[in-house]
Amino acid sequence: MYLALYGQSMFGDLKGYELLEMLVDAGREGLNDEQRAAIGYISVAGMLAPQLNDQHLLAAAVAMDPAYTSLPIVGVGNACDSGGLALLDAAKTVRCGDTHVALAIGVEKMNIKKPGKDGKPPKTDSIKIGQMLGTAAHPDDRFPPFSFPHLFARIMNMYMERYGISEEQLAILPPYLYANAAYNPLAHMRTPRNPITVESVLSSYRLFQKDGETGEGEDLPLKLEECSQISDGYSRFVVCDEEGLSMLGLTKDDVTVLAGWGHAVDGLSIASRGDNVLQPVGAKKAFVEALRMSKIPPECIGVLETHDCFSIMLPLTAEIAGLAEPGQGLPYFVDHMMGIDSDLPTNTSGGLMAKGHPISATGLALAGWVHQQILGQVPVELKVSNCENGISLNIGGPIASTVCLAQYRA
Amino acid sequence: MYLALYGQSMFGDLKGYELLEMLVDAGREGLNDEQRAAIGYISVAGMLAPQLNDQHLLAAAVAMDPAYTSLPIVGVGNACDSGGLALLDAAKTVRCGDTHVALAIGVEKMNIKKPGKDGKPPKTDSIKIGQMLGTAAHPDDRFPPFSFPHLFARIMNMYMERYGISEEQLAILPPYLYANAAYNPLAHMRTPRNPITVESVLSSYRLFQKDGETGEGEDLPLKLEECSQISDGYSRFVVCDEEGLSMLGLTKDDVTVLAGWGHAVDGLSIASRGDNVLQPVGAKKAFVEALRMSKIPPECIGVLETHDCFSIMLPLTAEIAGLAEPGQGLPYFVDHMMGIDSDLPTNTSGGLMAKGHPISATGLALAGWVHQQILGQVPVELKVSNCENGISLNIGGPIASTVCLAQYRA
Numbered sequence: 001m002y003l004a005l006y007g008q009s010m011f012g013d014l015k016g017y018e019l020l021e022m023l024v025d026a027g028r029e030g031l032n033d034e035q036r037a038a039i040g041y042i043s044v045a046g047m048l049a050p051q052l053n054d055q056h057l058l059a060a061a062v063a064m065d066p067a068y069t070s071l072p073i074v075g076v077g078n079a080c081d082s083g084g085l086a087l088l089d090a091a092k093t094v095r096c097g098d099t100h101v102a103l104a105i106g107v108e109k110m111n112i113k114k115p116g117k118d119g120k121p122p123k124t125d126s127i128k129i130g131q132m133l134g135t136a137a138h139p140d141d142r143f144p145p146f147s148f149p150h151l152f153a154r155i156m157n158m159y160m161e162r163y164g165i166s167e168e169q170l171a172i173l174p175p176y177l178y179a180n181a182a183y184n185p186l187a188h189m190r191t192p193r194n195p196i197t198v199e200s201v202l203s204s205y206r207l208f209q210k211d212g213e214t215g216e217g218e219d220l221p222l223k224l225e226e227c228s229q230i231s232d233g234y235s236r237f238v239v240c241d242e243e244g245l246s247m248l249g250l251t252k253d254d255v256t257v258l259a260g261w262g263h264a265v266d267g268l269s270i271a272s273r274g275d276n277v278l279q280p281v282g283a284k285k286a287f288v289e290a291l292r293m294s295k296i297p298p299e300c301i302g303v304l305e306t307h308d309c310f311s312i313m314l315p316l317t318a319e320i321a322g323l324a325e326p327g328q329g330l331p332y333f334v335d336h337m338m339g340i341d342s343d344l345p346t347n348t349s350g351g352l353m354a355k356g357h358p359i360s361a362t363g364l365a366l367a368g369w370v371h372q373q374i375l376g377q378v379p380v381e382l383k384v385s386n387c388e389n390g391i392s393l394n395i396g397g398p399i400a401s402t403v404c405l406a407q408y409r410a
Numbered sequence: 411m412y413l414a415l416y417g418q419s420m421f422g423d424l425k426g427y428e429l430l431e432m433l434v435d436a437g438r439e440g441l442n443d444e445q446r447a448a449i450g451y452i453s454v455a456g457m458l459a460p461q462l463n464d465q466h467l468l469a470a471a472v473a474m475d476p477a478y479t480s481l482p483i484v485g486v487g488n489a490c491d492s493g494g495l496a497l498l499d500a501a502k503t504v505r506c507g508d509t510h511v512a513l514a515i516g517v518e519k520m521n522i523k524k525p526g527k528d529g530k531p532p533k534t535d536s537i538k539i540g541q542m543l544g545t546a547a548h549p550d551d552r553f554p555p556f557s558f559p560h561l562f563a564r565i566m567n568m569y570m571e572r573y574g575i576s577e578e579q580l581a582i583l584p585p586y587l588y589a590n591a592a593y594n595p596l597a598h599m600r601t602p603r604n605p606i607t608v609e610s611v612l613s614s615y616r617l618f619q620k621d622g623e624t625g626e627g628e629d630l631p632l633k634l635e636e637c638s639q640i641s642d643g644y645s646r647f648v649v650c651d652e653e654g655l656s657m658l659g660l661t662k663d664d665v666t667v668l669a670g671w672g673h674a675v676d677g678l679s680i681a682s683r684g685d686n687v688l689q690p691v692g693a694k695k696a697f698v699e700a701l702r703m704s705k706i707p708p709e710c711i712g713v714l715e716t717h718d719c720f721s722i723m724l725p726l727t728a729e730i731a732g733l734a735e736p737g738q739g740l741p742y743f744v745d746h747m748m749g750i751d752s753d754l755p756t757n758t759s760g761g762l763m764a765k766g767h768p769i770s771a772t773g774l775a776l777a778g779w780v781h782q783q784i785l786g787q788v789p790v791e792l793k794v795s796n797c798e799n800g801i802s803l804n805i806g807g808p809i810a811s812t813v814c815l816a817q818y819r820a
Contacts, residue, residue, distance in 0.1 A: 268471045
């Protein structure tokens with residue numbers, strides 16, 4: 001199974017670039033007529049489109065392109081792992097022999113606007129966006145309007161308390177990601193308004209604090225610069241088998257092998273996880289499965305792109321991957337996963353935090369960056385030398401649905 | 411590929427029966443522990459849950475059941491064909507060898523309530539439901555709050571004008587469906603408040619009329635009793651291969667064969683269809699494909715369950731199926747498809763109009779009724795004798811995404 005022709009829009013607040021246009025571009029940009037004609041199945045993810053863009057049935061929006069009219073096109077997705085699931089669905093359709101070539105699309109138009117105050121320009125409606133994202137949590141775990149930041153702030157707090165980690169120690173993570181994104185031409189945060197430093201992270205807005213007067217609320221450690229971005233954007237992959245490769249006019253130099261994958265879903269409510277919140281069973285299962293199938297030994301992974309929706313996910317990733325013992329993820333990350341010259345260069349793209357996080361585009365973008373690293377297609381400042389393979393970890397909901405993909409050089 | 415263990419809740423306004431409970435019941439009711447343990451993959455459709463029930467990530471709600479925790483569970487769906495797509499996805503996962511047994515679930519909790527006036531009990535919020543359903547239309551084709559009734563009223567009007575069909579001729583269809591539903595124990599409209607007759611249909615509320623004073627609006631022929639129901643409910647199928655059959659402890663007497671299928675998606679906007687609105691290319695393609703694959707000759711189809719979201723879909727089905735020439739669908743339906751003793755007994759379940767239409771449960775329920783007809787499990791008043799096979803046609807959006815399934819006796 002090959003991954004080919006990765007395509008991606010800029011990630012960011014893409015004013016004037018609307019959902020239906022993105023969907024058509026995702027199936028058109030960078031693909032020639034022959035390649036488009038080879039596509040026999042399309043999987044499309046756009047989790048928030050019904051709620052933020054008043055648009056369901058994205059499949060038929062894709063079918064507006066005459067090249068894809070009357071094809072089987074299916075909407076797929078759980079939560080922030082929807083892009084990974086679209087890729088797995090496209091791959092499954094090729095695997096079962098229905099087509100030689102399938103297309104997976106992930107798209108999100110998140111930056112919906114509300115009127116600005118006092119004649120100022122319209123502003124991203126983060127309250128509504130937060131509320132809609134929050135519908136991917138169990139009703140018992142809702143803290144509107146920002147359920148997911150709140151949930152992950154609690155996870156961060158739990159992690160820090162259990163393992164004696166300080167805010168200062170975690171604050172080194174965002175600057176690393178922003179430094180990478182500065183070289184990623186399609187990243188949302190190529191040029192942040194202010195430089196992101198340990199100091200700026202620590203002094204950035206604390207999202208959840210106890211009210212000084214009423215004593216209500218929770219003091220939680222999450223700060224604004226430890227959160228991923230609200231981004232618009234699309235990403236897409238073409239998936240094919242051996243015959244599809246020649247139908248696309250490509251050689252093995254143009255593609256990576258989808259060598260292993262895993263997907264597992266845990267119970268929606270935090271309470272249903274018992275003591276496993278910090279050691280998510282499904283996420284570990286997905287990782288182990290992908291690695292086993294790909295036959296890549298853990299110590300030989302070339303690059304890793306992981307789902308840093310909040311910075312705490314970076315040490316947790318090291319633990320999910322079984323590289324670090326519980327509680328040892330942060331020192332492991334710092335010693336072994338940070339930087340293109342490290343043992344396992346992680347989130348060299350800038351990650352969700354600085355590359356951006358257009359929800360349903362993210363899973364494909366994680367695998368897309370791994371693809372580009374293996375093919376040597378990333379800017380030289382971010383390029384990992386001798387990169388033969390890579391893993392992407394795409395997580396949805398309250399660490400509830402995880403897609404792990406393993407790719408290597410064809 | 412076998413379809414087994416069809417399960418369904420009552421369809422209707424199921425007060426007090428909530429979405430998360432339905433999702434658990436769909437994977438539990440009528441399945442023993444051994445059968446549940448055999449399931450290796452789950453596909454779940456619940457199109458309107460994010461908009462009507464503020465709930466995304468249904469997959470993780472399914473995973474709350476310990477039997478399904480840490481399994482691969484994927485949300486799937488386009489529009490009203492989402493249930494059919496969940497079934498196809500489950501079947502695809504078995505076909506490609508990932509598991510011997512998969513589960514497909516379709517669920518919808520549509521009857522959300524708004525406060526009643528003057529101390530009356532809460533009332534189904536049909537305005538909000540209509541608006542949310544309308545997001546499956548192209549922005550150019552929206553007529554809020556009831557975009558789909560309006561779109562199908564236009565299609566009905568177009569059909570009547572082009573082929574010289576009268577309202578009186580079409581009004582015979584709903585009474586046929588309600589008469590069937592009266593015997594279907596799980597139907598929404600087993601006992602309608604008033605008997606449904608040609609006269610009641612003709613005198614029922616006309617949804618779209620020109621305003622007498624302002625002259626605004628359109629006079630369109632669609633009447634309330636020609637529309638499907640706003641229903642809550644779930645349906646589910648277990649899909650398996652030969653080995654799965656024995657894992658489930660079943661024999662061939664318990665199952666039907668999924669012998670053919672087709673799925674095709676046309677462009678979202680009505681304008682993009684050109685002259686094909688009344689002869690939908692994708693729907694015809696899906697039907698032809700399913701029939702070809704199943705090797706069932708058109709004249710040998712035993713039963714048909716079709717997507718009568720509005721009564722005009724019954725004559726259109728005869729034309730989509732190629733049984734009748736364009737414009738000849740209604741007389742064909744009346745002469746050949748109406749009644750259990752007809753050539754091709756159609757919607758003996760009562761159809762979406764009278765059995766009910768919980769959006770994402772519908773596709774599975776169409777195939778479920780075919781399954782029950784073949785296995786002789788329907789009430790005697792609705793039983794088609796010597797039924798060896800059947801077809802279901804499940805349509806989403808503005809006749810934009812169609813799933814056709816062919817089943818026969820194992």
